[in-house]
Amino acid sequence: MSTRETVTVVVAPDGTVTAETHGIHGTDCLDYIAVLEDLLDATTVSSAHTADYTRARATVETTETVHDVDRL
Structure with missing residues (x-):
């Protein structure tokens, strides 16, 4: 399961803006x-x-190996 990339932005009553990223490496x-x-x-x-x-x-x-096998 992968973490979703998000940005949380908060605007305070005084107009100050803060932002924090999540899942962005x-x-x-x-x-x-x-x-x-x-x-x-x-x-x-x-x-x-x-x-x-x-x-x-x-x-x-991931690796997938397919074997071609003839069956009688």
């Missing part, structure tokens, strides 16, 4: 900073990495 999460800045017409004041930044991606490789 490594530097891929940094791409969302520019997207959010454009959408919100805002500038990032501070940022920090979540635990997903250093978490390894899980990959699964």
Whole structure:
């Protein structure tokens, strides 16, 4: 089962916006900073990495072998 990639955005009553990525590993999460800045017409004041930044991606490789067997 793979983790769904999401971004949680919270707007506080004073207009302060915070955002946190979930399920996005490594530097891929940094791409969302520019997207959010454009959408919100805002500038990032501070940022920090979540635990997903250093978490390894899980990959699964499958192999299927088909044997052609003649049956009499």
